[in-house]
Amino acid sequence: MSDAKKSVWAATSIVLSVAAVFGGLKVRQHTDIGSIQAVGKDSSTSHMLASRSNEVNVPAADYFYELSLKLKEQYVEPVSDDQKLASGAIRGMVASLGDPDSVYMDNDQFKAFLNARVGKFEGIGADLVLTTESHAPAPKTAGQIPDGEMGADEALVFVREIPKVQVASIVPGGPADRAGVQVGDTVESIDDHWVVHSDLIRKFRLASKKFNDKKITRLELEKLRTELRAKFERSIFPGKAKDRLFMGKSGVVNVVWNRSGSIKKTRIVRAPSSLEGFSDKQGTIRIPFVEKSADQLKAAIRGKGSITIDLRNNTLGDVQAMKQCLDVLVPKGTYGYFVTKRHDKPTPLIVQKGNPNPPKIRLVVDRSTRGIAEAFASALVSKGVASGSTSEMGGDPCSRQVVQLQDGSGYTLVTSKYQASVTSQVVSKRGGVK
């Protein structure tokens, strides 16, 4: 073997060995990030706690492992339920996003949520959302108060937004519907418990500022303070309020609603109710955007020259199902984008094969058209393949993932928002990474 050939061999083998090491590491990370748990009992020498290394950034998985171990070793009662710890940690992470659409749900909450996705409601028979109709600029860095310049007035008025509980859709003929509740109503109180929201707190802060500037009297301020205290005495937080309306198959709730300023009192008996799944009545089609929707849609449009799609009371659809529906309904092409605020490129909503002979589509939407259904409607109308006014919709065309955990709890995570078109500004405003 010549020297040249030898050195090529040597170089190749070195490169291959190094690649193998990294390959092994990579495969390992892929196969099992949490494998550290399965290691035997002899872990009393705690890596994270005892380490003298200067490495401060402990990987999250290690952190989880070490902290669980510490609890098991030290906590006054035996800790054996690892799943409870994991679910708690996930709950903490999701909650830190401060996003009313990305939420952790315990076992019962998640079950009710999954049932509602396929049209089986309990509670008052309505989908409820936590909404912040922002008065103040909403915090845009995931649950944080925005940094940067803020005037004194804004600082005073700014309180961490506490969302309101709002009706997003209603099961026709369900308990809420019979009680006269409407989409868009917000919950003021439940069973005499005030549902906490930021408006009153903000009002009080403004008043105390006015008082400092001597624009109102102490008496006026005291009055407001008394009102605020009395309300807080009997109060309930929005998440819990939502549960009381969304869950349970029996019992009575007394709900006071706010319909654009006017107060409406109702007494509602909780009961199971169901939203029609996929249906096709005289050419009017309802699509729930769940697993089989696309097949059903394909069958329903066969041989029809024109159809009407009713997307009212449609809030919980799934993005994959929606894409499949587009595929059977409309010709191939790009139907807008899913955008994020992560400085990454918008993901185009592409119909690959498509339907070369689409029917004429008329859409029926209203404020109860929300989430993926709203994205679907916008996509059709913006591309000109459907008619109908989409100006009055839920205003939240977001795509969210749903993740179920082993113990039956689960969470949702908003991943992107639909936008019919993108400007270069949206693609990357700041460029660069923070």
Next chain:
Amino acid sequence: MKSISKLFSFGAVILACFVFGFAWPDLQRGKLPSSHAVNSLFGVRSGAAASPEQQFSHAYTKILTDYIQPVDPTNLKYAGMEGLMSALGDPHTVFMPPRAAEAFNDETKANFGGIGARLGTDSLGAKIVSVFEDGPAAAAGIKAGSIVTAVDGKSVTGKEIDEIVTMIKGKEGTTVHLTVVQSDKPRPVVLTIKRARIIAPTVDSKYLAASQVGYMSVLSFSEPTAAQFDHEIAKLEAHPLKGLVIDLRDNPGGLLDSAVDMLSRFFENKLVVKMKFRDGHEESAQTIPGLLHEFNYPIAVLLNEDSASAAEIFAGCLHDYGRAKLVGTHSYGKASVQNVFPLIDQSSAKITIAKYFLPFTPFFGRKVDQDGVFLTGGLEPDLKAELPPSTIIDPEDPKTDNQLWKAIQLLNPQAGAK
């Protein structure tokens, strides 16, 4: 032939490198890869379920990569750890990320100067609850009931009370400017106060002549508390006494020894509290002989949800041995001992390592739900009395304090009859 064995050994080296890389995360810890990891390498799913750790890692990665907004990985990790520790439902077992851990250290170590006043919550800022005699605040003319709305020109309206106290405290000898709203002045005044080292009195008393009841408030349990207690008892016993009210409302506790000392005035050689540790071993505290005092009158103890720890032990013992009736609302329910474990990234884990047990009362530790909302725990009062939130207490008139008034009536049913 030679080249085949060459190729073979070359392959073996590459394979060894791969195995090394695969096992590296474990080797760093001085261990071998788990069977789970090896199985999943060959596509075997050991048990269909993902382990709790995997679910956590999966969620962590998913949020970082898929959430609509960028998320700071460190904050996310800490939020996860906070959630992990709060999953036990014990409000005292908490994760403290670096910044909170630092503040906690400051609190326990540093000796700050203050203005010599006790502050309470108020929606406008902080309310002056009481002013210490001879302190800087008293010298500047601040009276109880005034409200601090700004500190050094910065509005404190809406701030947490702890935060306001931190703003007011500072190095001894430095000055602080307080904007104060006083009920007798039409507009807020700005006062300049020099901070000083404050030794707060922990016991205060007052003889309520109209009902012939002694009133004593114990604000916390520190070293001089027992001696101050004796001193104030002597003062009260100079008057005819139909009863004694010991006010432990807002008393966060303090030294267990001091509570034991005070209880030794009531009974000797009796069990005060038993501490049970995880490994089953127990420690207990008993009252000391030779300190007995004769209390010839009934006693009532006032409690609220901010009465905690040593205050609950003191009240609970008096109650368990039949020496006092408890009046007010349920107490906090601090019936445990914590240890703080520092972690290498400057954060720390505060973990409950033992539980307190009173002589007869069943375990009274506080339980909360995952939002931190109170579920159960604390000492239950014999006589329940709420203090409506908008109550304005006139220190000169016990009737304005519903809880105190109920206690007085319990001790002296004739009180207020005239």
